[in-house]
Amino acid sequence: MVEYNIFIVEDDPWYGEILRYHLSLNPDYKVSLFPTGKECLSKMWTQPDLITIDFSLPDITGDKLYQKIKETDPDIPVIIISGQKDIAVAVNLLKMGVKDYLIKDDSTKDLLWNSVLRLRETQILKKEVEFLREELGQKYSFNKSIIGQSNAMMDIFKLMEKAIKTNINISITGETGTGKELVAKAIHYNSVRKKKNFVAVNMSAIPEGLIESDLFGHEKGAFTGAVSRKIGKFEEANGGTIFLDEISELSLGLQSKLLRVLQERELIRVGGNENVKLDVRIIVATHKNLVEEVKKGNFREDLFFRIMGLPIELPPLRDRGNDILILSKHFLNDFVTENNMGVIGFSKKAKEKLLQYYYPGNVRELKAMVELAAVICENNEITENDITYTSTNNGEAFLFVKKTLRQHTRDIVKYYLNKNNNDVIETAKSLDIGKSTIYKMIKDGELI
Known part of the structure; x- marks a missing residue:
């Protein structure tokens, strides 16, 4: 366990x-005792993890010393220990940010022990969260989270680089499965907001009657079932980024309420009166054409201009050329590593x-195709027979597969032969072609 450095400022030796002896019973604690505020401040360079202060010191009052400590290190937790039982003094200090206020009596040392334990646990959790956020930042660095070297993706990376330098709203468009949320996370975790929350909300997945409460929160008793106050997604994302996926699915009524929140940078919880100030970056995404939705009257024009910000249109995979093979190799390597399958190639x-x-x-x-191919392949090699097209729209898929007319004709004849149990005459009738054509093929x- 890492040594925990505690300062005790107490003029009564x-x-x-x-207090010093009692806390030192924990072998992880390094406890230093100072009789004056001045001596404590002179040792702040050693970076204490926690400080306890006697409120009535000979050279400075506890509140003044607290302010000076915060000027040196605003993150250091401070506990006040005082002979004063004045509630107003305690409340004022707690409002200033003091973590605990203890009255000097027979139970003080035990209360201090528990308070230090609690604050240390909080600090450990905070450091773990910061560490995880740093890991997320590395995970969502452009070169690790978004795979691709095509010109189309290089253009996207340039836009993302511009996006992370400001707080401008972002609107991401593109077909389903192009990675809109991945791009939103990469922008957040590489921006100045990366230490705050990234909150993703899929508008199409929330029942209409619950969206307002989910986004803006509600007060206790706001409606049947509201047994306590609930913080909404916007408040959860305060200081960070909120990602509103499938924004086009929001009803016109809720679009109006969202517009007000974005304009005023504040919200009122459902059933409440208090204005909650917001500092949130907005990233929205949709697979629909919002301009067309505005023309149809399905989307408010004023909200469209408010959220549009910096537009990023993600290219479909079919337009990314060799990125298909780069991504395939990436997905295959990840899958075989996770499942201890050894080395598999294409x-x-x-x-x-x-x-x-x-x-x-x-x-x-x-990704789904590659993982399936890895499971069904033989001899550690994925062949063309292991690649299964998974499209549910076979008619459209037929048009986009890159083949010659002769190749398409061959595939169609082969399909109907299989369907007709290799009956050439029945197949010729089905396709309205001569049986001699099939025999020649x-x-x-x-x-074959």
Whole structure:
């Protein structure tokens, strides 16, 4: 356990020694005793983790010493120990930010022990949170979280670099599965707001009657079932970033309320009267064309201009060229590592097949395809037969797969032959072509 450095500022040497001895029973604590505020301040460079202060010191009052400590290090927790039982003094100090106020009596040393334990646990948790946020920042660095080297993605990276330098609102558009939330997280965790919360809200996943409460919170008794106050997503994201996914699904009535929050930078919880000030960065996303939604009357024009900010349009995977193979290798390596499957690679024809597909589900669909191929492949190699197209829109998929007319014809004939149990005459009737055409394709080895 790391040594915990505690300062005790107490002008009564006998009482100070009792406190020092009692806390020193914990071998992790290094406890230093100072008779004056001046001596305490002269040792602040040693970076104490916690300070206890006698309110009535010979050279300075406890509140004044507290202020000077905070000027040196605003994060240091301070406990006041006083012979005064004046509640007003205690309340004032607690309002200033003092972590605890203890009255000198027989139970003080035990109360101090518990208070120090509690504050230390809080500090440890805070450091763990900061460490995790730093790890998230590294995880969502552009080169680690967003895989791709195509020109289309280089243009996106340039826009993201601009986005992290300001607090401008961001609107991300693109087809389903292109990575809109991933881009939003990367912007947040590389911005000055990275130490605060990133809160994601999928507007299409929340029942209409609960959206307002979920976004803005509610007070106790605001409606049936509101048994206590609830903090909404906007308050949860205060100081950080809120990501409103599928913003186009918000009803016109709630669009109006959202507009007010964005304009005033404050909200009122459902059933409440208190104005809650906000400092939140807004990132929105949708797979719909918001300009068209405005024209149709489905989306407020004033809200559109308020949220548009810096627009980032993510390219579909089919327009990213060799990124398909780069992503495939990345997803495969992650999957085999997580499942202890050893080394698996792609055959040349498997790579060619991956590049031919049009990916209506984009990156999300590619990931699913690669993971399935890794499971069903043999001899540690993914072949073209292991690559299964997963599109639910076969008609559109047919148009986008990169093949010649002859190749498409071959696939269609082969499909109907299989469907008709290799009956050439029935297949010729189904396709309205001559049976000699099919026999020739069989003779030429095209239907093998």
